[in-house]
Every structure is written in structure tokens, then in C-alpha cells.
Amino acid sequence: MSEDFSSWFPNQFTASLFIFVFFVWAASEVYNRRGFHRSRHIPGLQRSDRWSYWAILLAVWSSVLVSLLLRSFHVGIFHNSLQYAGLGVEMLGIALREWAVISLGSLFTVVVSIIPGQRLVRHGPYRWLRHPAYTGSMLTFVGFALALGAWAAGLVIFFVCLSAFLYRIRVEEAVLLKVFGKEYLEYMQHTWRLFLGYKYHELYQLRLITCVFVLGRHMLMVMVRRGEARTPPGMILACALQASRARIPRLCEAAVWYRLCYIFHINLEMPV
Structure with a gap:
């Protein structure tokens, strides 16, 4: 527990790259939250979240905590160049989530909401996936654990995040089907939920x-x-x-x- 943080990585460069990617991730989420706060003032905004936001928030903090805890106690770890692959997965997840958020634009919210006059987004990653932001988040958290060299944490995080996002997707798609009806049903026939x-x-x-x-x-x-x-x-x-x-x-x-x-x-x- 008293070891140097950089000793978790193959070399100092990997440790520095991990910290850089982490701050990029944090900055992107702060930016996303600013857009969400602006959307909260839209007249007629209707929320139908059913506590799914809190389920995801719990999964997020649990993922970070599990990664650091298992790595600190040397439970299910590896210490080699494969940690670069973890960083790659993490960066891929961040990029995919940001692509999804940019594609949504003013329609992006962190809680399940319906905006008056809302349209169904089909461009960007939504051409193939119905919930690419969630896919990106899962890749980010699993990559975070693997970048630390904690394969056991990555395995636990995958199932924790999957459970939380499945509940969120169930709530979200029920609302979208209610709002868009046959249009969303037809969209579902040509896309995947989380993974291609x-x-x-x-x-x-x-x-x-x-x-x-x-x-x-x-x-x-x-x-x-x-x-x-x-x-x-x-x-x-x-x-x-x-x-x-x-x-x-x-x-x-x-x-x-x-x-x-x-x-x-x-x-x-x-x-x-």
C-alpha cells in the first residue's frame, strides 16, 4: 500500500500517459456536465429516469474504487506492456462517448428526459449503436482497470457496469418507444444496443x-x-x-x- 504509484506501470512514461488520459477523461466529463446543466432550463422538459442515474453513478464510483483497491492489494494483477492495450481501450472509450455526446448536441442529458420537439438521432455512432455513450463508458472503465494492470478489476467492472447500463437502457428504450413509436421500433431493427x-x-x-x-x-x-x-x-x-x-x-x-x-x-x- 505504501509503494510508489509509478511502480504500478512498466515505466515512468506509461504512468505519465495514464495520468494524462485520466485528466482528459475528467475534463471531457466536466464539459459534458456543462451542456447538461444548460439543457435543464429548457421549458417542458420531462424526466422519466426511475433512479437509473443513481445506478450508473454507483457503478462509476464502484469501478474506480474496485480498480484502485484490487491494484493496491495486488489482487489479480499483471505488470507488462499489455497495460498499453488498456490505455488504448480507455482512450477508445473516451473518444466514442464524446462522439456520441457531440452527435446528440443539445439533446444530451445525464438523466432520461424528453425534450419538446425532440427528434430521433441517427447520425454519428447512432447509425450502428443505439447507446454508444454507454458503450464508450464501459470501455473507458474496463480500460482504466487494465491500464492499472488489474485484470480481476476489469472483469468485475465489466459485469457491474453492464448491470447498471442494462437497467438504464431498459428505462430509456421504454420512454423512446412511447415517444417515437414505430419510428424507434424500425430503428431498433437496424441497430445494436451496445456492441456491434x-x-x-x-x-x-x-x-x-x-x-x-x-x-x-x-x-x-x-x-x-x-x-x-x-x-x-x-x-x-x-x-x-x-x-x-x-x-x-x-x-x-x-x-x-x-x-x-x-x-x-x-x-x-x-x-x-
């Missing part, structure tokens, strides 16, 4: 998600063998590992996998 991809058969989705969880569990087992589970955060992850090894009845196990498959189907795929 293609339709999978449910069996293949199940196998893909199973592989992700098996890989995560394998990494946790490696972490336990290295003794990293002796730290407080490591003990929590070790408990998760032990729980995953428990004998679960086949019916319950199938139900869990089906639910995971369903979550990924409705959020990562083009709708049927």
Missing part, C-alpha cells in the same frame, strides 16, 4: 457465456494459488470461487445459465 455483432443461436450464446465464466473462475484459481486471496478483496473473490464450485442441482444451474443467456441476448444482440 451478429445474431447467435441461443446455444452458442450459452457456450460463449459459459466460456467467459470458466475463464474468470480459472483466473481466480490462479490468483488463489499465488496467495493473492489472502488480502481482504482477495478473500471476497475467493469466496466467490468457492461458491462457484458448490454442487448446484442441474435444474438450478440450467436456470442460471438461461437467465445469463437472456440478459446477453436482449442487450448485446440485434433484436428479433
Whole structure:
């Protein structure tokens, strides 16, 4: 815990680049908030947020805290040039989010709102993704963890952010369908929610998600063998590992996998 911050990175240049990217990220979010505060004074603005803003805010601070905490306790870390890849992912996420915000212009808000006379945005990244700002945020937080050299944090952050953004998307798309009706429904048929991809058969989705969880569990087992589970955060992850090894009845196990498959189907795929 008392080690120098720069020792988390392969060299001083990487540490300096990480700090620079972080401040660029912070400055971009301050700029985005200024635009949001201007939009709050628009007459007739209607909010339908249903606490999704607070869910995302919790995911944001949790992501930063988990990254710093696991890296500080040396839980699930790596220390090599792959941290440059993490910085690349982080910068890609920042750029994608800013592209989305610029494309929205005065329509951008941090809470789900309807502006009188609002139009459906189809240019910029919205030609392919319905929620590119959320995709950019997820890439930014995962990249932030990987840039620190904390793969375990990146894995945790992915699922934490995914859960928060899925709830936000459910709230947002319900409002957009109510406002735009068939126009938005037609738009949904030609775009993806969060990530570009293609339709999978449910069996293949199940196998893909199973592989992700098996890989995560394998990494946790490696972490336990290295003794990293002796730290407080490591003990929590070790408990998760032990729980995953428990004998679960086949019916319950199938139900869990089906639910995971369903979550990924409705959020990562083009709708049927």
C-alpha cells in the first residue's frame, strides 16, 4: 500500500500517459456536465429516469474504487506492456462517448428526459449503436482497470457496469418507444444496443457465456494459488470461487445459465 504509484506501470512514461488520459477523461466529463446543466432550463422538459442515474453513478464510483483497491492489494494483477492495450481501450472509450455526446448536441442529458420537439438521432455512432455513450463508458472503465494492470478489476467492472447500463437502457428504450413509436421500433431493427455483432443461436450464446465464466473462475484459481486471496478483496473473490464450485442441482444451474443467456441476448444482440 505504501509503494510508489509509478511502480504500478512498466515505466515512468506509461504512468505519465495514464495520468494524462485520466485528466482528459475528467475534463471531457466536466464539459459534458456543462451542456447538461444548460439543457435543464429548457421549458417542458420531462424526466422519466426511475433512479437509473443513481445506478450508473454507483457503478462509476464502484469501478474506480474496485480498480484502485484490487491494484493496491495486488489482487489479480499483471505488470507488462499489455497495460498499453488498456490505455488504448480507455482512450477508445473516451473518444466514442464524446462522439456520441457531440452527435446528440443539445439533446444530451445525464438523466432520461424528453425534450419538446425532440427528434430521433441517427447520425454519428447512432447509425450502428443505439447507446454508444454507454458503450464508450464501459470501455473507458474496463480500460482504466487494465491500464492499472488489474485484470480481476476489469472483469468485475465489466459485469457491474453492464448491470447498471442494462437497467438504464431498459428505462430509456421504454420512454423512446412511447415517444417515437414505430419510428424507434424500425430503428431498433437496424441497430445494436451496445456492441456491434451478429445474431447467435441461443446455444452458442450459452457456450460463449459459459466460456467467459470458466475463464474468470480459472483466473481466480490462479490468483488463489499465488496467495493473492489472502488480502481482504482477495478473500471476497475467493469466496466467490468457492461458491462457484458448490454442487448446484442441474435444474438450478440450467436456470442460471438461461437467465445469463437472456440478459446477453436482449442487450448485446440485434433484436428479433
